[in-house]
Amino acid sequence: MSEVVFSSWGGQIVDNRNGQSTVDCDVQVPLKCGSNVIDAFMSWDGLVINDKNINVVALARAYIKEAAKLACGECSMGYSGFQLISGLLQRITEGHGHEGDVELLHELVDAVQKNVKCDYCANAVAPLKDAIKNYRVAFDNAAANTEPIPPVEYVKRVTAPCQEACPIHQDIPGYIELIRNHRYDEALKVIKRANCLPGVTGRTCVAFCEKNCVRADYDSALSVRALKRVPSDLGKQKPQASAIEPKTDKVAIVGAGPAGLSAAQHLAKLGYVVEVFDDQPIPGGMTFAGIPAYRLPRSVLQNDADAIAALGVRFHPNSRVSQLEDLNAQFAAVLLASGAHVSRDSGIDNWEPNLNGLTEGVKFLRDISTGKAIASKNKVLVIGGGNTAIDCARSALRIGCHDVTIVYRRSRSEMPANDDEVEAAEKEGVKFVFLAVPVKILALNNELIGAECIRMELGEPDSSGRRKPVPMAGSEFTLAADMVLTAIGELADTSILPINKVELTDWNSIKADKHGKTSLPWLFAAGDCSSGPASVVEAMAAGKRAAMGIHGYLSKQSIVSCEDGQLCGGFHEIGLSRRRHGSVVVPKNRQYPNEKPVSERILGFEEVEECFDVQAASREAERCLRCYRVMLIVKRQG
Amino acid sequence: MVKLTIDNKQVEIEDGATILAAAIKAGIHIPTLCYNEELTPAGACRLCVVEIVSEKDPVTVSSCNYPVGEGMIVSTTSEAVIKARRIAIEVLLAQNPNSSIIKKIAGSLGIEAGRFTIGKDCSHGCILCRLCVRTCQEVVGLSAITFEAQGLERDNNGAHVAWDEEACIACGSCAFVCPTDAVTTVDEGDKRIIQTPTAKMVFALKACTKCGSYYAPEKQLAYMAKTANLPLEKFDLCMDCRD
Ligand SMILES: Cc1cc2nc3c(=O)[nH]c(=O)nc-3n(C[C@H](O)[C@H](O)[C@H](O)COP(=O)(O)OP(=O)(O)OC[C@H]3O[C@@H](n4cnc5c(N)ncnc54)[C@H](O)[C@@H]3O)c2cc1C
Ligand code: SF4
Numbered sequence: 001m002s003e004v005v006f007s008s009w010g011g012q013i014v015d016n017r018n019g020q021s022t023v024d025c026d027v028q029v030p031l032k033c034g035s036n037v038i039d040a041f042m043s044w045d046g047l048v049i050n051d052k053n054i055n056v057v058a059l060a061r062a063y064i065k066e067a068a069k070l071a072c073g074e075c076s077m078g079y080s081g082f083q084l085i086s087g088l089l090q091r092i093t094e095g096h097g098h099e100g101d102v103e104l105l106h107e108l109v110d111a112v113q114k115n116v117k118c119d120y121c122a123n124a125v126a127p128l129k130d131a132i133k134n135y136r137v138a139f140d141n142a143a144a145n146t147e148p149i150p151p152v153e154y155v156k157r158v159t160a161p162c163q164e165a166c167p168i169h170q171d172i173p174g175y176i177e178l179i180r181n182h183r184y185d186e187a188l189k190v191i192k193r194a195n196c197l198p199g200v201t202g203r204t205c206v207a208f209c210e211k212n213c214v215r216a217d218y219d220s221a222l223s224v225r226a227l228k229r230v231p232s233d234l235g236k237q238k239p240q241a242s243a244i245e246p247k248t249d250k251v252a253i254v255g256a257g258p259a260g261l262s263a264a265q266h267l268a269k270l271g272y273v274v275e276v277f278d279d280q281p282i283p284g285g286m287t288f289a290g291i292p293a294y295r296l297p298r299s300v301l302q303n304d305a306d307a308i309a310a311l312g313v314r315f316h317p318n319s320r321v322s323q324l325e326d327l328n329a330q331f332a333a334v335l336l337a338s339g340a341h342v343s344r345d346s347g348i349d350n351w352e353p354n355l356n357g358l359t360e361g362v363k364f365l366r367d368i369s370t371g372k373a374i375a376s377k378n379k380v381l382v383i384g385g386g387n388t389a390i391d392c393a394r395s396a397l398r399i400g401c402h403d404v405t406i407v408y409r410r411s412r413s414e415m416p417a418n419d420d421e422v423e424a425a426e427k428e429g430v431k432f433v434f435l436a437v438p439v440k441i442l443a444l445n446n447e448l449i450g451a452e453c454i455r456m457e458l459g460e461p462d463s464s465g466r467r468k469p470v471p472m473a474g475s476e477f478t479l480a481a482d483m484v485l486t487a488i489g490e491l492a493d494t495s496i497l498p499i500n501k502v503e504l505t506d507w508n509s510i511k512a513d514k515h516g517k518t519s520l521p522w523l524f525a526a527g528d529c530s531s532g533p534a535s536v537v538e539a540m541a542a543g544k545r546a547a548m549g550i551h552g553y554l555s556k557q558s559i560v561s562c563e564d565g566q567l568c569g570g571f572h573e574i575g576l577s578r579r580r581h582g583s584v585v586v587p588k589n590r591q592y593p594n595e596k597p598v599s600e601r602i603l604g605f606e607e608v609e610e611c612f613d614v615q616a617a618s619r620e621a622e623r624c625l626r627c628y629r630v631m632l633i634v635k636r637q638g
Numbered sequence: 639m640v641k642l643t644i645d646n647k648q649v650e651i652e653d654g655a656t657i658l659a660a661a662i663k664a665g666i667h668i669p670t671l672c673y674n675e676e677l678t679p680a681g682a683c684r685l686c687v688v689e690i691v692s693e694k695d696p697v698t699v700s701s702c703n704y705p706v707g708e709g710m711i712v713s714t715t716s717e718a719v720i721k722a723r724r725i726a727i728e729v730l731l732a733q734n735p736n737s738s739i740i741k742k743i744a745g746s747l748g749i750e751a752g753r754f755t756i757g758k759d760c761s762h763g764c765i766l767c768r769l770c771v772r773t774c775q776e777v778v779g780l781s782a783i784t785f786e787a788q789g790l791e792r793d794n795n796g797a798h799v800a801w802d803e804e805a806c807i808a809c810g811s812c813a814f815v816c817p818t819d820a821v822t823t824v825d826e827g828d829k830r831i832i833q834t835p836t837a838k839m840v841f842a843l844k845a846c847t848k849c850g851s852y853y854a855p856e857k858q859l860a861y862m863a864k865t866a867n868l869p870l871e872k873f874d875l876c877m878d879c880r881d
Contacts, residue, residue: 070788071788072787072788072797073766073785073787073788073796073798074680074681074682074766074768074785074787074797075681075682075683075684076683076684076726076729076730076733076765076766076767077684077726077729079766079797080730080732080733080756083756084729084754084756087755087756104753104754107725108725108754111721111722111725111726111729114698114718114722115684115687115698115700115722115725116684117681117682117684117700177787178787181771181784182775182781182784183784183786584697584698584699584704586681586703586704586705587705
């Protein structure tokens with residue numbers, strides 16, 4: 001603690017300049033960045049000085065210069081205010097200060113805080129206010145002095161709460177700002193820097209960003225996912241020329257799902273020769289075989305995949321890899337991104353795979369996706385409570401089954417499926433039986449007639465924090481059905497691994513570190529096959545990290561994991577969502593994209609959700625508070 | 639309807655209206671520069687700042703885009719407002735010290751010369767109010783003018799407004815709304831010249847087939863013909879020669 005010389009972090013003053021602490025508090029800013037001690041840190045929530053020799057005026061000059069670059073220009077107080085503040089600091093540090101400059105600075109900072117359009121500038125000038133207030137003598141002396149003050153050396157990090165929550169750390173406020181100004185081509189370019197599947201994620205992403213959106217503290221989170229779709233629908237994709245010299249090393253990727261595609265994109269951009277093997281006719285993995293076309297039209301998926309092929313990635317569709325070791329002979333490294341496609345044992349008595357109408361949910365969805373004809377049935381039961389269950393139920397309606405019921409062992413509030421998905425299913429007429437589980441399949445003369453179920457009650461919380469369902473003795477009841485679909489989770493297929501050479505996790509997935517390294521040096525793993533069933537964006541993030549791991553392995557370089565836009569180490573705890581000096585939030589309701597009416601949409605697999613129109617997109621983008629956090633870090637040398 | 643009080647005057651206005659609209663209805667003057675009732679408010683110039691004094695901690699907001707609330711008490715002349723407004727006009731003066739409208743507003747606020755100067759050249763006079771951008775988008779129905787902002791990893795030429803000569807129909811609406819004459823339009827013979835802070839664009843004018851006078855840009859006529867779904871010949875005559 002005593003290492004802190006001065007801190008105004010979070011508005012709490014710790015002042016040890018006279019050798020004694022006035023307040024004993026725990027500054028949440030880390031004292032180290034990597035292996036370097038941090039001498040000074042300046043960001044939206046204050047300044048922290050750990051070395052008494054730091055010149056705070058020079059620090060403030062550097063910080064304001066960097067922070068001014070993110071003022072968007074949409075209001076004059078923020079944009080020009082920042083330029084004027086920066087200009088004043090420049091002349092002060094260059095030894096050309098005028099009398100009264102510090103007072104002017106103070107007045108401008110105050111005016112920016114009280115009268116700017118959005119949150120960014122109001123927050124961003126705050127630490128300068130702290131600096132002037134607490135280091136007034138240093139500022140006054142600098143303004144009076146004709147000697148220039150040497151600049152500080154620093155590193156800069158920029159992120160935002162939404163960006164930090166996103167597993168692939170997209171520049172969310174950046175593309176939202178471009179969307180607000182109808183600049184879709186550039187917005188698409190910004191998105192594609194971190195996201196190789198803009199069309200897919202614009203429709204299906206679970207949107208961790210929205211759960212961390214600061215705006216939710218006022219009215220509701222931004223519709224980030226729906227906004228992202230706009231440039232992917234309306235913007236033009238320009239082919240990205242690679243500036244990197246091609247390498248000779250060849251990398252094989254097994255699986256063209258989000259993890260494999262993302263790794264392929266990053267490796268191709270690094271210059272590697274990349275070949276992707278997939279056992280499906282179309283790339284996309286579960287986004288093709290699982291996610292139904294009414295949520296993700298195939299043309300959108302194809303577009304995203306085409307852009308990756310345009311980077312020089314070779315796709316081998318309909319090519320199942322049966323032994324990974326065979327690939328190792330031809331490729332310098334192999335990435336396993338085969339997903340989790342093996343259905344869990346349902347544990348239901350009398351489950352007879354050959355009984356007509358009894359199907360695993362993912363197989364049912366894959367059959368629809370690959371165009372297999374499936375006869376519609378009268379009464380369908382779907383077992384499970386996740387997105388797969390909802391997709392099965394809504395797809396069953398669309399192939400003409402009128403009576404579809406989801407049976408879930410817990411209650412509605414514990415359903416892992418997205419809320420809007422559950423609501424959509426309800427609107428379309430899917431029925432729900434909660435707190436029940438099928439225990440036995442009922443058949444008569446080799447025909448499926450239903451399932452015997454048992455009621456459950458919720459007991460103590462389990463490891464996931466949700467209350468564990470326990471069967472109620474004697475509560476058995478029967479549900480009639482001529483189709484039963486299970487959607488109770490999938491496992492990775494481990495049959496193609498070299499026998500006994502690759503370590504597995506306790507839940508039978510492939511054990512891999514952050515950068516995809518497995519227990520075999522040439523083999524990497526990423527996505528659902530290693531994490532277990534997760535999401536598109538998490539698989540993409542894992543694919544990117546594995547690409548970095550493979551690059552490290554093949555180029556014999558160490559991996560730099562501290563990328564821009566991603567915080568590391570102790571910075572995770574810094575509390576990005578806090579707004580100490582925010583602007584006044586102008587109340588505005590969240591916009592939702594239009595949807596096709598229920599009567600029309602259940603007739604087929606046409607896309608349900610529409611794209612925002614240009615005006616609605618701008619209106620929604622206007623709601624963004626631009627919570628960029630610019631962080632200036634001065635590291636101790638040596 | 640929502641009832642609120644502005645400068646001790648009771649106003650009633652429909653829900654969702656802005657404070658500025660309510661003030662206009664009550665006959666209370668609030669200075670503005672980037673406001674135009676035909677356009678979506680931009681909140682760019684910050685001159686229309688008012689104080690909501692009925693909040694627990696009174697706040698200053700831009701009245702052009704802040705919605706009214708039931709029982710709200712607003713001051714357009716409080717100390718905080720005057721201070722904020724004066725510094726806002728000083729900042730605008732720093733961006734364009736020669737604009738007559740900015741000087742006039744400054745004068746009305748008792749400011750003869752601003753205390754700030756922006757180090758770099760700002761002689762083009764654009765203050766980024768985006769009236770032209772909004773007019774082109776919302777009134778003309780085109781996006782020939784875009785706002786090129788700064789941002790993460792974008793170039794740091796600074797925010798500016800850019801014209802797309804191809805999409806532009808030379809109607810001149812942007813020059814008409816520009817408060818600081820950063821955009822101008824003149825007709826010289828058979829040409830219309832639109833001068834913007836970043837470009838000079840020259841467009842052909844059409845001559846009336848009857849009297850021979852140059853009366854409108856060819857591109858604008860083609861656009862009108864297309865949007866009205868009329869043959870281009872319908873626009874052969876100037877307004878005077880049409881009966
Ligand atoms: C029905 C359903 C709906 C979902 N909805 C969403 C959603 O809305 N949002 C979201 O974020 N996530 C959703 N998910 C989860 C998401 O699809 C997955 O987490 C994601 O696709 C995992 O990506 P991956 O690349 O790891 O694997 P996958 O996408 O599963 O891709 C793996 C690919 O490898 C192929 N493969 C496997 N073994 C071999 C082999 N031996 N040889 C060749 N190819 C092989 C597979 O066929 C597949 O094409 C959903 C999942 C399902 C099942
Ligand atoms: S308001 Fe905008 S910048 Fe802030 S967290 Fe939400 S999306 Fe991100």
